[in-house]
Amino acid sequence: MQKGTLLGTGPAPPIFRLRLENIDQANELSRLEGWDIRFLPLDARNFSGQYAGLDLPGLYLAQKTYRDCSFHVAGSAPKTLLPMVLPMKIGRSFRCQGQRVTDRNLVLVDRARDIDLTIEGGIEATVIYLSEETRQAVLHSALGPHALAARGGEALHLMKGPGVALLKTRVSELFRSDPGSPLSGLGAQGLSRYLTSLLVTAVCASDRDLPEAQARTIEQKARHARRARDVMEARRHEPLVLTDLGAALGVSVRTLQYAFQDYFGVSPGRYHTLRRLAGAHSELKRADPSQTSVTDIATHWGFYHLGRFSRAYDSHFGRLPSQTLGQKQTRLFRVQRAPAARKSGSLGPRAPKTAAPRSAAEKG
Numbered sequence: 014m015q016k017g018t019l020l021g022t023g024p025a026p027p028i029f030r031l032r033l034e035n036i037d038q039a040n041e042l043s044r045l046e047g048w049d050i051r052f053l054p055l056d057a058r059n060f061s062g063q064y065a066g067l068d069l070p071g072l073y074l075a076q077k078t079y080r081d082c083s084f085h086v087a088g089s090a091p092k093t094l095l096p097m098v099l100p101m102k103i104g105r106s107f108r109c110q111g112q113r114v115t116d117r118n119l120v121l122v123d124r125a126r127d128i129d130l131t132i133e134g135g136i137e138a139t140v141i142y143l144s145e146e147t148r149q150a151v152l153h154s155a156l157g158p159h160a161l162a163a164r165g166g167e168a169l170h171l172m173k174g175p176g177v178a179l180l181k182t183r184v185s186e187l188f189r190s191d192p193g194s195p196l197s198g199l200g201a202q203g204l205s206r207y208l209t210s211l212l213v214t215a216v217c218a219s220d221r222d223l224p225e226a227q228a229r230t231i232e233q234k235a236r237h238a239r240r241a242r243d244v245m246e247a248r249r250h251e252p253l254v255l256t257d258l259g260a261a262l263g264v265s266v267r268t269l270q271y272a273f274q275d276y277f278g279v280s281p282g283r284y285h286t287l288r289r290l291a292g293a294h295s296e297l298k299r300a301d302p303s304q305t306s307v308t309d310i311a312t313h314w315g316f317y318h319l320g321r322f323s324r325a326y327d328s329h330f331g332r333l334p335s336q337t338l339g340q341k342q343t344r345l346f347r348v349q350r351a352p353a354a355r356k357s358g359s360l361g362p363r364a365p366k367t368a369a370p371r372s373a374a375e376k377g
Contacts, residue, residue: 056082060079081135082132195207234271249289290325
């Protein structure tokens with residue numbers, strides 16, 4: 014690729030990097046990016062990750078790496094940006110809306126729909142956020158102005174093909190600062206234009222359709238799983254009885270278990286227990302030990318045997334509930350935008366000025 018005034022040359026924009034040491038840091042960083050989501054760790058003891066962010070005109074790239082950990086993410090995407098997820102490496106499995114995603118896919122998330130993601134065994138992925146102007150350029154050029162709306166209101170679109178493979182290669186080179194890459198020497202404007210052209214090619218040349226019968230099966234299972242999750246959420250302070258849940262949904266226990274396991278990657282009983290443990294964990298962190306006790310919080314979340322609750326909590330979080338109760342909370346990240354960044358239409362969070370705990374910030 015010839016580099017010239019059309020693409021723009023100059024120094025590459027800086028990449029800021031963070032080390033994430035717990036689920037709370039992942040939650041806060043996602044909120045800073047505009048997501049309204051909740052992380053539910055399937056194995057909280059092993060949760061750790063790394064984050065790298067790159068801000069470009071009309072684009073923001075966030076590379077997220079979570080190693081050897083499993084978790085579920087539920088909520089909604091940013092309303093003002095269009096996120097595309099580019100999986101680079103996948104551990105045991107990665108599911109979006111119950112569909113298995115491979116490292117050959119590009120995932121386009123619908124901003125108007127809630128999303129469910131399940132990661133097992135870790136993942137390395139780059140989330141590419143598009144401003145409205147860039148979104149128009151990519152989707153209209155590749156699909157036409159009404160193509161996505163005509164696809165039945167799907168919550169996500171899985172794309173693959175040689176264009177996706179090339180995009181993945183270039184993004185990987187970008188975050189490695191590879192001097193041999195065609196991206197080397199391009200300035201912010203040049204990088205933005207080149208990556209936008211790659212996105213157009215990736216979306217335009219992608220195979221996006223599932224066989225109709227397979228799509229119907231996936232949607233039916235997803236519907237059962239989401240309805241079960243909604244009932245469980247309404248009864249999150251109570252122990253779960255699967256026969257009652259199946260009766261409430263009008264399906265057999267076996268159908269419910271298969272659908273839920275396929276969609277969320279865990280059984281309904283395990284999911285409900287983890288959800289209640291996460292709720293108790295959040296309440297313990299906020300509670301005043303002079304006003305409440307571990308027993309009060311445990312029973313509030315439907316754990317009536319304190320010894321079993323303590324063992325389950327310790328197994329999941331790696332500490333006793335009494336060690337969390339009244340723990341002093343500090344702001345994890347203090348993110349500050351420079352005035353120049355606001356004027357230039359910056360999309361992503363800036364590098365934290367300070368972080369707490371101190372080791373949460375990875376220098377360089």
